[in-house]
Amino acid sequence: MSESLTFLAVHAHPDDEASSTGGSFPLLASQGVRTVLVTCTNGEHGDAAGGVKPDEAGHDPDEVAELRREELDRACEILHIDRLVRLGYRDSGMDGWPQNNHEQSFWQTPVAEAAEKLLVVLREERPQVIMTYNDFGFYGHPDHIQAHRITMAAVAQLDYEPTVYFNAIPKSVFRQWRQRRREAGEDVPDDDDTNNFGTEDDDIAAIIDVAATNGLKFDALAAHASQIGEGSFWMQMGREKYVATNVTEWFVRATNPLGLTGVVNDLFAGYR
Numbered sequence: 407m408s409e410s411l412t413f414l415a416v417h418a419h420p421d422d423e424a425s426s427t428g429g430s431f432p433l434l435a436s437q438g439v440r441t442v443l444v445t446c447t448n449g450e451h452g453d454a455a456g457g458v459k460p461d462e463a464g465h466d467p468d469e470v471a472e473l474r475r476e477e478l479d480r481a482c483e484i485l486h487i488d489r490l491v492r493l494g495y496r497d498s499g500m501d502g503w504p505q506n507n508h509e510q511s512f513w514q515t516p517v518a519e520a521a522e523k524l525l526v527v528l529r530e531e532r533p534q535v536i537m538t539y540n541d542f543g544f545y546g547h548p549d550h551i552q553a554h555r556i557t558m559a560a561v562a563q564l565d566y567e568p569t570v571y572f573n574a575i576p577k578s579v580f581r582q583w584r585q586r587r588r589e590a591g592e593d594v595p596d597d598d599d600t601n602n603f604g605t606e607d608d609d610i611a612a613i614i615d616v617a618a619t620n621g622l623k624f625d626a627l628a629a630h631a632s633q634i635g636e637g638s639f640w641m642q643m644g645r646e647k648y649v650a651t652n653v654t655e656w657f658v659r660a661t662n663p664l665g666l667t668g669v670v671n672d673l674f675a676g677y678r
Contacts, residue, residue: 411674414442414533416524416557418512418549419449419497420478421630426544426573427537428485428623429616429655430673435486436619439674442489442531443482444524446553447512449474450497451505452633460499467497473632481626491527493520498548506548513548520552521559528560533568534677536561540572540658545603561661569664571612571657571673577604579656587639611659612670624648 413434417423423431423443435441450467451460452474458465475492482490495512499505506513512520528536538557543550554572561570580603587594616623624645627634634641640648657673659666664676672678 409677410440411438411535411677412440412442412531412533413535413537413673414444414528414531416444416446416536416538416553418446418539418543418547418553419452420445420474421449421452421481421627421633422550423478423485423487424481424623424626424630425634427655428481428626429620429653430537430614431485431487432619432622433614433616434673435488440489440531441485441487442491442527442533443487444491444493444527445478446493446520446556447495447497447549448492449633451499451503452497453635455632457635460503460505470632471497474630477630477632480629484622484626484629486622489531493523495520498552501546501548512552515552517552517555517559521556521563524556525560525563528564532566535569535571535673537571537573537657537673540574540660544573558660567661567663569662569666569673569676570660572660574605574610574656574658575603576607576610576656578607579654580604590639590642592639605656605658609658610656610669611666612657612673612675614655614657614673615653615671616655617653620652621645621649623652 415427431441448471450471454465454470496510498511498513539550539554541554584594666676
């Protein structure tokens with residue numbers, strides 16, 4: 407390598423790092439790339455131990471945050487992440503939840519304020535490649551949308567232009583997953599891909615083969631046991647089947663300082 411390479415991902419909650427970049431983190435680490443994870447919120451409004459939901463008796467947001475802190479630490483070890491930065495904002499809950507309006511929630515935090523905290527990290531690390539969500543937050547979650555906003559605001563203040571990718575899943579893949587869920591006995595509606603989750607296949611700019619590391623991705627997902635329990639679709643597959651079938655991560659290119667064209671198979675295409 408002609409220079410030290412750094413990959414930095416900005417995720418909203420503990421467990422997001424495993425679900426969309428859980429293969430790429432250890433893959434890049436194995437290639438000598440420095441890997442950095444920024445997690446924006448503490449995840450207070452996820453499930454408590456035993457699957458207790460935020461609106462159910464016995465759900466203590468502070469206890470949930472501590473549980474998820476421990477799970478995130480373990481997942482980072484599994485994924486060989488070199489540095490974890492917690493911005494420490496309060497989970498805003500799903501779109502439309504009353505927690506969206508909590509004065510300390512990430513959603514209510516001024517973008518400029520949170521972007522400044524992230525900018526400190528970006529200036530320290532100077533990553534060539536940054537990953538976050540698109541302006542819809544991948545699926546409309548307020549904290550994902552806010553993560554997008556603060557990332558793009560911070561990137562705009564750097565004295566250089568990094569390559570920014572948004573995580574994505576092609577619509578064709580969503581259709582395949584929908585069929586697999588039906589075959590597993592789930593009641594899945596026909597209009598599943600009208601929810602904006604999927605990305606048009608032609609918009610995908612990076613297709614990353616994570617076959618060599620997706621066992622670690624499964625293990626990292628399993629480390630977030632409070633959120634991704636045994637009843638989840640992925641955990642029900644079991645490690646062996648998951649490793650054999652979930653071998654790809656996809657991204658959309660949001661900035662292109664190197665003038666790349668076509669679909670790349672390396673997030674650091676052009677840098678090495």
